Amino acid sequence: DADPLITEVQDWASAFGDPVDATPYGMPIHYESHVVRRNVEWLTESPVSSINFTPIHALEGTITPQGCAFERHHSGAIELAKQDYRLMISGLVERPLVFTYEDLTRFPRTITTAFCECAANGGMEWGGAQLEGCQFTQGMIHNMEYTGVPLRLLLEEAGVKPEGKWVYAEGADASSNGRSMPLEKAMDDVLVAFFANGEALRKEHGYPVRLVVPGFEGNMWVKWLRRIGVYDRAVESREETSKYTDLMPDGRARKWTWVMDAKSVITSPSPQAPIRHGKGPLVITGLAWSGHGKVARVDVSLDGGVNWVEARLTGDVKSKALTRFHLDLDWDGSEMFLQSRAVDETGYVQPTKNQLREIRGLNNVYHNNGIQTWWVRADGEVENVEIA
Amino acid sequence: EPLGLGRAALPEEIAAWDVAVLPDGTGLPDGSGDVFTGDEVFAEKCASCHGDFAEGIDNWPVLAGGQGSLTNRRPVKTIGSYWPHLSTVWDYIHRSMPFGAAQTVTADETYAITAFLLYSNGIVEDDFELSQTNFKDIVLPNAEGFYPDDRPGTEYPHFSVAPCMQGCREPVKVTKRAVELKVTPTDPDGKPAGTLPDLRVGAAAGQAATEETAAETEQPDPEPAVEATAETAAADPALIEEGAKVFKKCQACHKVGEGAKNATGPALNGIVDGAAGSVEGFRYSKPMQAAAEGGLVWSHEALAEFLADPKGYMKGTKMSFAGLKKPEEIEAVIAYLASVGG
Structure with a gap:
């Protein structure tokens, strides 16, 4: 039968739509209201010290819109006006300085696209498959284009003393969430950022100023950045001892595990993005990234890792940023065990979860970059499974 | 070449913000506090979340006990079992506790709470007083339990082998299904929260259904609404x-x-x-x-x-x-x- 959407004149083809300024700052059309951050309430005791997840199953390309980029707060997202903003550089420097927001805007700027991944992304999956959907299993990640001042320029303005070897960054919120990093990293590619995706940072991402630490775990990207202290050693704050350290099977723990290793996940099909169109042409799409540099290659398996084919890296591949991959398939309608495997420019190959468990045991929590398996059923529904 | 931007940080400004305490005690202010006082302050300011004996209420952090549990399937990470430095305890209490009212604990109170937590973990006796002077003498039980990231030596060589492409393993068998645990947030239809809408269902039909439901919830029976008006007018x-x-x-x-x-x-x-x-x-x-x-x-x-x-x-x-x-x-x-x- 002829499609009435075509043969009949539709309202939208006859009457007016919204005037300009209907929404001075636009929101996504209401048909997309399912594309939002979500949290898992049982994970934490309080929503002000908690995390939610980016709906990566519903996004394409590589840039994460700020409004649905995951949030992690240790004491809630604070409101700090540009006029009230101060950044102090203190410690082992020649000239301890205070900058206003306006001062920061007078330094030469740079632009960096980088992924920010929580060290605990996938942490609930250490013991086995738990959550249904990549939003929950891999969604503690976002990727934005930042504009800001290289931290190096601010440190040079203050003059780091020769004995200064570590930089400690802390936020203006009640948690302060201080983290130490080696001076070499601070002088390399760290950014004091005030724009993301072309506009001011959102409150939940550290407005007006946050640290961008490409390749390093998300909690080091201090939000509402208030102070940079230069020290001769690591401060070893709560967030770098009690938390964000990786307990190993012998009862000892790794500390300073800053870099996020290469990882990938198929975002569609996935449990929240089942195949509804049946067999025939199927686009498999996903994300890959590495804290060590560029993604060199992504392989996809349809049979749980027996055989692999190379996927297509779509668009520009940037260092320490999300990379989009696609595999265009003629699906025969039979069940699949979908996996993706990232290889980065250092030659590192994303391991299986069991390979990680053999080394790190089950109490590790952080840095789970193991291969994800999606069981695609013949009816197109998708499950999070682990396989032997 | 400096641009001359910013201004000198004044000593009192640095004192206000540069409050970090390093593992060797550098940065600690003058002061002291004993276990007895700490017990009282803890009961007043901390016990509502952490429990009278630092045992943790609900899912709030347990602060005492857990020694010897780090190799268990359920390790208990406390100040006594896991934290390497006492400086971290002092610093965190002083700058971030109590939760929701940070920076309201004085230096002396912080020494006292820290002394109480040492006592709760069996590290000091009940007559102990902690001060800036004896701080360095305290070594936490797990002080030697940490080592810097060794992944470059222990993991990267294993994971940097050219990957297999064909016939890499036996056919798979499902060993775990997340769906059986039922811990994923769900939408009203029972599907995982955020499942994409079915695009083969006409938008108009889907839209009408949604609006119908919305209308039902927004406008309940008109009669009780009238009855309730007086009460809920405000x-x-x-x-x-x-x-x-x-x-x-x-x-x-x-x-x-x-x-x-x-x-x-x-x-x-x-x-x-x-x-x-x-x-x-x-x-x-x-x-x-x-x-x-x-x-x-x-x-x-x-x-x-x-x-x-x-x-x-x-x-x-x-x-x-x-x-x-x-x-x-x-x-x-x-x-x-x-x-x-x-």
Whole structure:
């Protein structure tokens, strides 16, 4: 039968739509209201010290819109006006300085696209498959284009003393969430950022100023950045001892595990993005990234890792940023065990979860970059499974 | 070449913000505190979340015990079992605790709480006094339990082998299915939350269905609505919705609504215009008990005053919350509590 959407004149083809300024700052059309951050309430005791997840199953390309980029707060997202903003550089420097927001805007700027991944992304999956959907299993990640001042320029303005070897960054919120990093990293590619995706940072991402630490775990990207202290050693704050350290099977723990290793996940099909169109042409799409540099290659398996084919890296591949991959398939309608495997420019190959468990045991929590398996059923529904 | 931007940080500004304490005690201010005092301060400022014996209430952190558990399937990471440096304990309490009222613990109180936590972990005796001078003598049991990231040596060589492409393993067998655990948030239809809509169902049909449901929920039977008008005339849905958002700040400790139970704080059903200190099974602070005996009722005005400055309104309350700064937030949260708490 002829499609009435075509043969009949539709309202939208006859009457007016919204005037300009209907929404001075636009929101996504209401048909997309399912594309939002979500949290898992049982994970934490309080929503002000908690995390939610980016709906990566519903996004394409590589840039994460700020409004649905995951949030992690240790004491809630604070409101700090540009006029009230101060950044102090203190410690082992020649000239301890205070900058206003306006001062920061007078330094030469740079632009960096980088992924920010929580060290605990996938942490609930250490013991086995738990959550249904990549939003929950891999969604503690976002990727934005930042504009800001290289931290190096601010440190040079203050003059780091020769004995200064570590930089400690802390936020203006009640948690302060201080983290130490080696001076070499601070002088390399760290950014004091005030724009993301072309506009001011959102409150939940550290407005007006946050640290961008490409390749390093998300909690080091201090939000509402208030102070940079230069020290001769690591401060070893709560967030770098009690938390964000990786307990190993012998009862000892790794500390300073800053870099996020290469990882990938198929975002569609996935449990929240089942195949509804049946067999025939199927686009498999996903994300890959590495804290060590560029993604060199992504392989996809349809049979749980027996055989692999190379996927297509779509668009520009940037260092320490999300990379989009696609595999265009003629699906025969039979069940699949979908996996993706990232290889980065250092030659590192994303391991299986069991390979990680053999080394790190089950109490590790952080840095789970193991291969994800999606069981695609013949009816197109998708499950999070682990396989032997 | 410096650009000459910014200005010199003044000594008193550096003193105010540069409060980090290093593992060797560098950065500690003068002061001291003993276990006995720490016990009292802890009971007042910390026990509502961490428990009287630092054992942790609900999912709040356990601060004592757990020694020898780090190789167990369920390790208990506490100051005594896991934390490597006492400086971290002192620093964190001093700058970030109590939760919701950071930077309200004095240096002496911080020494005292830290001394109490050492005692709770069996590291010092009950007559111990901690000070800036003897701080360095304390070595936590797990001080040697950490080593710098060794992945470059222990993992990267294993994971940097050219990967297999064909016939890499035996056919797979499913060993675990997340769906069996039923811990994923779901949409009303039982599917994982956020499952993409079915695009083969016409938008118009889908839209009509949604609007129908919305209409049903928004406009209940007209008759009871008329009846309720008098009572709920002041209930402003927008204000209540705003209050629900504000209440997120309270949710860490308080539950409200159907089936709400006591948590770190008492359940709040019936709190607006209800008698103070009257929720069964909750251990109120002494001042709150006294106020309850004195007949305090949480009228709109009383509640607003309390929420603006809990500790100012009632010295000694266990509620470790700094207060709501904005009057409109207070109004909203009271409207919300009145609407959901009955």
